[in-house]
Amino acid sequence: MDANNAPSLQDTAAYRAELARILMQRIPAPGTYETAIAPLHVIRCDAPSEPVHGMHRPALCLIVQGRKEIGLWDERYLYDPLNYLVVSVTLPVSGRVIEASPDAPYLCIRLDLDPAEIAQLIADAPPAGVPGEPTRGLFLDRIDAPLLETMLRLVRLLDTPRDIGMLAPLALRELYYRLLRSSEGRRLYEIALSNTQTHRVTRAIDWLNRHYAKPLRIEELARLANLSTSTLHHRFKAVTAMSPLQYQKQLRLQEARRLMINEGLDVSSACYRVGYESPSQFSREYSRHFGCPPSKDVNRMRHIA
Numbered sequence: 368m369d370a371n372n373a374p375s376l377q378d379t380a381a382y383r384a385e386l387a388r389i390l391m392q393r394i395p396a397p398g399t400y401e402t403a404i405a406p407l408h409v410i411r412c413d414a415p416s417e418p419v420h421g422m423h424r425p426a427l428c429l430i431v432q433g434r435k436e437i438g439l440w441d442e443r444y445l446y447d448p449l450n451y452l453v454v455s456v457t458l459p460v461s462g463r464v465i466e467a468s469p470d471a472p473y474l475c476i477r478l479d480l481d482p483a484e485i486a487q488l489i490a491d492a493p494p495a496g497v498p499g500e501p502t503r504g505l506f507l508d509r510i511d512a513p514l515l516e517t518m519l520r521l522v523r524l525l526d527t528p529r530d531i532g533m534l535a536p537l538a539l540r541e542l543y544y545r546l547l548r549s550s551e552g553r554r555l556y557e558i559a560l561s562n563t564q565t566h567r568v569t570r571a572i573d574w575l576n577r578h579y580a581k582p583l584r585i586e587e588l589a590r591l592a593n594l595s596t597s598t599l600h601h602r603f604k605a606v607t608a609m610s611p612l613q614y615q616k617q618l619r620l621q622e623a624r625r626l627m628i629n630e631g632l633d634v635s636s637a638c639y640r641v642g643y644e645s646p647s648q649f650s651r652e653y654s655r656h657f658g659c660p661p662s663k664d665v666n667r668m669r670h671i672a
Contacts (some may be wrong), residue, residue: 414467421461425454426453429626521539
């Protein structure tokens, strides 16, 4: 081992151990918890999980203990305490915890990202290079001691609520700075500034999230994003790993599943609510995506819950 790296590795292990201790004290039971620091959430899981499907908003996800796999369309990302995950645009993903136990639970910190805050930093701390082409809106990077220590300071503030208002914004700003200065920081540059093509794709993503039940007319979506139809298709797939139509389908299926599980809608009602015109087509696409027909899947999920 390089002697110059040893202190950093030792510091990283110490910071991670303290984070694990703090989280174990604060979250004694499995679940996802909000904190007094608005963008900060903490997560615990005591056993490997089934895949969970959902829309992942822009966030930094830092595993303190355990391992998890994230699926984006046909891609798989495996991350652990040595690698953090950044989601820079809203994406339909699946996630499953693959390493957890009651004695060593999966512990994760999720920090929701604010592109406006990132944009404010860019003038003062530009990233090391900006991509010429839009890049995937989900990526892994190797964690280092400075970023982990900054996160630890942020989490410690939960024990001193009176300090949060003054000190949390400083720690959050430093976390954004660390991300921008990382080897993948240029990806955040792309989403934070309004004159980039990735930001234009984000406009299309935001529109689809608000209007997923409406018929998709690609020409109108391209006009909204201020891109040609061919450029939109190419850039959209570069960022999300799927076409606009495939993205809309993911949105519809996930929302239909939520309506059936959480609000008790029957299959036909959920089908029409999310924009499908044919229940048979809906059932076929639902089965391909979730692995079984809607009624069977909903019954299984209710039993698990």
